[in-house]
Amino acid sequence: MRLCVPNAAVLGLFCRGCLSRTGNWTSRSFNSLPRKMSRWNSEEPCSPHLNVILSLLMSRKQYGTENVILSDIKKPPPHVFTSGPFVYADVLDYKHLRELIVNNRITWLVHYSALLSAVGEANVALARKINITGLHNVLDLALENCLRLFVPSTIGAFGPSSPRDPAPDLCVQRPRTIYGVSKVHGELMGEYLHHKYGLDFRCLRYPGVISVNTPPGGGTTDYAVQIFHDALSTGHHECYLRPDTRLPMMHISDCHRATVEFMQAPECQLSLRTYNIAAMSFTPEEVAQEIRKHLPHLKVTYNPDSIRQTIADSWPVRFDDSNARRDWGWAPAFGIEELVADMLRSVRDKRTNEGLPVS
Numbered sequence: 001m002r003l004c005v006p007n008a009a010v011l012g013l014f015c016r017g018c019l020s021r022t023g024n025w026t027s028r029s030f031n032s033l034p035r036k037m038s039r040w041n042s043e044e045p046c047s048p049h050l051n052v053i054l055s056l057l058m059s060r061k062q063y064g065t066e067n068v069i070l071s072d073i074k075k076p077p078p079h080v081f082t083s084g085p086f087v088y089a090d091v092l093d094y095k096h097l098r099e100l101i102v103n104n105r106i107t108w109l110v111h112y113s114a115l116l117s118a119v120g121e122a123n124v125a126l127a128r129k130i131n132i133t134g135l136h137n138v139l140d141l142a143l144e145n146c147l148r149l150f151v152p153s154t155i156g157a158f159g160p161s162s163p164r165d166p167a168p169d170l171c172v173q174r175p176r177t178i179y180g181v182s183k184v185h186g187e188l189m190g191e192y193l194h195h196k197y198g199l200d201f202r203c204l205r206y207p208g209v210i211s212v213n214t215p216p217g218g219g220t221t222d223y224a225v226q227i228f229h230d231a232l233s234t235g236h237h238e239c240y241l242r243p244d245t246r247l248p249m250m251h252i253s254d255c256h257r258a259t260v261e262f263m264q265a266p267e268c269q270l271s272l273r274t275y276n277i278a279a280m281s282f283t284p285e286e287v288a289q290e291i292r293k294h295l296p297h298l299k300v301t302y303n304p305d306s307i308r309q310t311i312a313d314s315w316p317v318r319f320d321d322s323n324a325r326r327d328w329g330w331a332p333a334f335g336i337e338e339l340v341a342d343m344l345r346s347v348r349d350k351r352t353n354e355g356l357p358v359s
């Protein structure tokens with residue numbers, strides 16, 4: 001049995017076997033990155049992505065190393081490469097994806113590959129290709145091979161005309177970014193194929209995901225990861241959002257657990273195919289205050305970037321996840337206090353292991 005998790009702009013996992021039938025998950029991440037990631041990705045050529053890597057490693061623990069195949073178009077760091085099966089896979093290469101699925105008897109596909117919001121606006125043509133053409137490849141293959149398919153969506157699937165506090169599962173969705181447009185398209189295509197042909201399509205709208213292993217990937221919520229690294233290195237963070245910009249956020253371990261629990265939920269419990277999941281909402285100033293409880297010297301200055309500020313201002317400030325809580329028992333474990341304590345501990349350990357100074 002193998003689970004395959006392709007990297008939707010982040011991860012690609014293939015899974016051998018069907019979880020519902022066998023309890024096994026195999027994952028692969030299909031991560032192809034834009035030849036040019038522009039300014040947001042410049043110093044992270046081989047870094048693992050948060051969701052992808054962590055998810056994969058944890059999935060492997062749960063479902064068996066050989067049963068989860070990770071894929072990307074980027075060279076993985078050594079510890080990822082040696083942790084289990086890893087293959088090169090470009091979501092734009094339909095024939096190669098099909099070969100991987102057939103040869104490995106893949107039964108689950110987790111599609112993480114995508115260009116995120118800010119970098120997508122910097123390269124709309126590439127974002128359209130990876131986020132929409134890549135998704136169509138994955139949908140066709142899932143249908144053709146009877147795969148269970150997970151595709152993440154995002155708070156970015158909402159826009160200025162959506163209710164923002166809180167945003168419910170079902171409401172007006174008119175996002176103003178190519179990223180958001182591609183995610184709404186993915187939600188609708190997956191649901192259409194489910195209703196018309198029975199595709200087992202499942203989708204969670206993630207808040208901004210925070211992980212020590214996730215380098216900035218060109219998103220609007222990236223500051224909420226970077227601030228921890230800055231706090232423990234220079235002690236100064238320059239934030240590209242206004243101090244009062246409130247956005248939904250989630251610790252990576254909650255994000256991963258939600259994904260696995262949702263994928264394992266019996267079909268009969270699901271009243272929707274796309275659910276919001278929530279954990280906390282905070283502003284840059286609020287997270288800075290929480291960090292200062294541990295590191296009182298942290299200095300934060302604000303220099304709003306018009307592109308990312310405009311994007312953030314169009315997104316929900318809070319998510320209504322009551323349907324996920326009711327249907328399949330979703331409950332987050334991390335609030336802002338737990339998240340900050342865990343991130344500071346993890347970033348400190350990482351810097352120490354890398355021989356870097358800790359402030």
Ligand SMILES: NC(=O)C1=CN([C@@H]2O[C@H](COP(=O)(O)OP(=O)(O)OC[C@H]3O[C@@H](n4cnc5c(N)ncnc54)[C@H](O)[C@@H]3O)[C@@H](O)[C@H]2O)C=CC1
Pocket residue numbers: 007008009010011012029030031032033034049050051052072073074089090091092111112113114115116130134152153154155205206207208209210216217218219221
């Ligand atoms: N990180 C976050 O805060 C959130 C992420 N998500 C979703 O989760 C998924 C993963 O996000 P991140 O890991 O943060 O993104 P990321 O930007 O860190 O990773 C994207 C991955 O896609 C890969 N990729 C790009 N082009 C590809 C191609 N042609 N073929 C195969 N792989 C390709 C890249 O190599 C990269 O590893 C995305 O679909 C994103 O929309 C949703 C909401 C929040």
Ligand SMILES: CC(=O)[C@H](N)C(=O)O
Pocket residue numbers: 116117118153154155156179206207208209218219220221222
């Ligand atoms: C919330 C997301 O989807 C992502 N982190 C982004 O900021 O683009």
